[in-house]
Amino acid sequence: MQYFPQFILMNNCFVRFSKHCLLFLCLFIPQTLFPQGRQENATLSGAVSDAAGKALSGVSVTINELHRNTITGEDGSFLFRNLPAGTYSVGITYIGYKQVVKKVTVQSNNTTRLAFRLEEDINHLNSVTVQGKSATRQAREQTIKAEVVDTRAIQHQPSSLIEVMNRSAGVRIRQTGGLGSAASLMLNGFQDKAIKYFKDGIPMDYLGAGYDITLVPVNMLVRVEIYKGVMPAALGADALGGGVNMVTKKPFAKYLDAAYEIASFNTHRVSLNGFYNDTARKIFVGADAFFNYSRNNYEVTAPVDHNGTLVDEKVKLFHSRFSNFYTEVYGGWMNTRWADELRIGVTGFLINRQNQFGASMKDVFGAAANKQYAVIPTLRYRKHLFNNKLFVDQFFVANTVHSRQTDTARGKYDWYGNFTPDNSRVGEITRQGTLSDIRFSYFTSRTNLSWQLNAANKLELNAVFSSMGREGSDPYGAKLRGSGTDILTLPAHYKKLVTALGLETRLAGNMLVNNLVVKYYYYQVNATDGDYAGNEQRYATSGSRMGVAEAIKFNVSPYAFFRLSGEAATRLPEQTEIFGDGNFQLSNFALKPERSLNFNLGYRIEKPQHYAVEANSFYRITRDMILNVPTNLIFLQHQNIQNVKGIGLETDATVNIFRWLKANGNFTYQDFRLFNTGFATTEGARLRNTPYFFANLGLNGYLSHVVSRCDKLQVYWFYTFVRQYYLSDIPKDMEPDGFLGLWGKAGFDAPNIIPSQQLHTAGFTYYPFNERLSIGFQVKNIFNKAVYDNFRIQNAGRSLHLKVGYLFR
């Protein structure tokens, strides 16, 4: 209430917000849909080559004023059609070459040709990091705010994707162990199910655990787009608090990229990307593959049970081994008359994970493990039609993910790996144990249609239909009390449709860009639950909701802009939240979707090669958040319990101290608080177990001719700070005092703290001959501090990492 105008907080705020947007549409759109004056039939074509005249493919070509870009083909050529007559800046960006910008004037009914000859850039690393690829830069500067992690700039570092993302403003990922352990992403206070994940714009549910931020090597990706609060139309999911889009490499020329990393705790990571195309036959094939393995046998201080008394002792993890394979093989046709791309892919993955501890390190396990695998066929079709005015992007996938949990130790382990048999129990995690084998079936269709109405307006329709099913068995699992039927054998089906219609409008020579997105969510659940007597009951339920998002970007200059965006977002309840298990988990057919009003306001200014500064503020008001809570003495039930609102500020700055040295830093402060709790001590309390202040600093140095005339060296240091936070709610009047609560401690004895975290990482990447061969070395947690992302779950101490990569072109 104290942060925002009253109307935002009213119950009908969504309706009002929608009305405002519709009013905006009525007043704004007619003038822009049918602009007077400029013709749009100019054509710009050209070619890009290197200094020796050799054609360069895969080069990014951008018309800055129109925000249109393309990639050169195998022969180095590019083409823009249907341009309004005028004068434009055309930029060329390509890794290893100097950036080039040319002014060009195009005229109606004429084709203008441009030729670019690129020179190699000896300071290539610096320019990549500052500028990034054109598409990456565009993602960073799009109307809807996205935090863009340019993974290409750090692809030769032995950094995990989680570490790289954690260096971004507003992003905090907490992991419960080493490589492959579960990770929880927090964006502006939202966590877990409020955030959705995408791979190249496709919701990633169908990939199970096979492809996520904990596993994918950074060199498999071009960038990661992190949307906070407001989601663009093309990302179709019921995300309440944002989304993460992992963008893979899009090769246009033959290449093979291989990398191998060896690290502490017996860690090995291998990745391989290959691509081959035949431009004459217009076919291509490729493969992306990675393998991760780690014993994760790092040292922790654990509570060791000595005859009932817990004593903190230093022990090594002995049951945290993790391994996974992931391979995607694909092929198809590109640049034919009937398809820009028709891509057929088959993905396979296998994950084996040991679990040494659960929600805390108090209980130790020595045999429990899980396994997941799948073979996934995919189909993607892309085509520009009607003189590039209409773009069609269709994706299909149908697959099954197999998941097996094993907990049949028939005894208990201690922290030193000693086993005590106990035939009265099956499992070590739970007494009843588990040997579950579950098959999750997925069918996903994603349709994206983009229609360039004219130079000023683009209409986009995105529809994602998902059908999910679950079936399985567990001889030791929960049974319906009445019939004794294994609950996992009961059918469960969930269907979801998320549709978005977006209009992008550019005005005043692209000074003002507006995006309006209207969304429709629908879900349908069919499943079997048990009544209290444990009898089987078939139930079906469905629900729908509308949403709207609006984003405006105002370009003050070519290097400065404001952004304002807002979304009435929805997360649909999942099948497992609606239905019980016929046992202690009760169903709740009255469960409502979670809903949130999210707003972002930001400003970015940049002086190329000197500095860039960005500041963003955000506001959230989230209602009906779903929690699984105890009810009626012995049961659990998902209920719409929690309401959260708050504001935050995040800033990010990059300064080129010298030509060869660049510093960057960011900080995030967020103040999310509970409201309408019904309990005096939690009303207005800060969202518990959630970091509220964190910051990063980094230094990057770029040196050439270190040992030889053609070598290059990048050295870097990163520092991360996370302010301590409390596991439980602290009443507002008893919070730590000081500026923004950043100093002091709670006004009573509150020992359950996730302590402040300070991490130092340093390393270098050396290119001895050219950039095809890279040798990366890194030391993480240099000072070997005890690090906790979660309450009393210790992460790894100091570790050494060596990564070698080679690119064959």
Add this chain to the structure above:
Amino acid sequence: MAGIMGATLLSSCSKSDNDNPGPGNGGEKNGTYVMITASEKWGAGYIGAFSGLPSGDVSNIGSKSLQVANVFGIRSYKSWVFTRSSTAGDAGLQKYTVNTNGGITDGGFISGAAQYLVVDDHTGYYQDENRGLLKLQTFDPSTMKRTGELDFSSLQKAGVEYEVIGKHILAAKEGKLYASITYGKTATAGYGDDLYNNVQFAVIDIATGQLEKTIQYDGIKGIGWGSSANKFWTAGDDGALYFYSSGFSNGITNSAIIRIKAGETDFDKTWIIKADDYQQGSTFATALVKGGKLYTELSSVPMKSDFSNLEDIVYDYYAIDLATKQHTKIAGMPQTHYVWANDQGIIEIDGTIYFWVENPGQKIAGYYALNGNTATQAFNVKDGGFLWGFVKLQ
């Protein structure tokens, strides 16, 4: 100017002290009292000490309060209080003491301990299923160290999937330890899954640790409920132990209170109080026996078989005559919540009986003192949340 500031400061201190007495402040009766409250109904909360019996509106959140990760009731023995989880929320038996400053101090923790009983300063028993379903662990409450275990594997009944001793009831009198024997299923771990329509206890000689016999009361199920601080029995001023059967088994049926009289080591099979005699489908979870009366909480409406109204504010307090079994409703009180994990639903402090009341709708979370057949409010915790227990320490 300084005078005005001084007067303002004094008046604000005075107002604060009167309006917001927190832990450390007490009322008219001397002694040390400990209160446990949850921020909301479940989850984290606070343990606070009072240097006198609270009165009026009080807060349990003060500078000396201890925040704990889980709140699910409290028990006391002399100057110690016990909870079923550590400050950090780990399952086990946690002892706290009140230090001279009125703060709460860690008095030791036994990992994995569940249902427990403190017999004297140096004798205690607890159940730890990880160490054996048919074993009872022994500990020294003074040092909070495990001292050994008693093995009752001889009680193993063939064909029973899940059999556990001492999970729901551990009680003692006259040198004997009484431990419930539960026959259930692994999946439901002995909660509401009794295989037999009877209650069975092991009778163990405390001095020798030997099993003397098992005793059985037919016709009722669901004795005790071992997940919380509520021990589900009370020692009467007549020397008898009174045990509560919740009746939780396929709904709520046949809840009852049974007893073992003073000088006896078997159930008094001539005596039973059945909840259905007063309110069909109601359930017992608290009692206090004094002066020939059993004080207890009963619902005013039938409990639904799916437990969906178990947590409604539909409970009243009654005095039941032990001999005639006539019941009389305690007057002057609002209705309250199911006593659940609160072992101090009805307590006696310095000769006065107090009734716990949780009625969020009326913003009441406190205790009412009995005078005759009418109770009046003694104090009210104004923090909101949930009052889960209140004890006076010796």
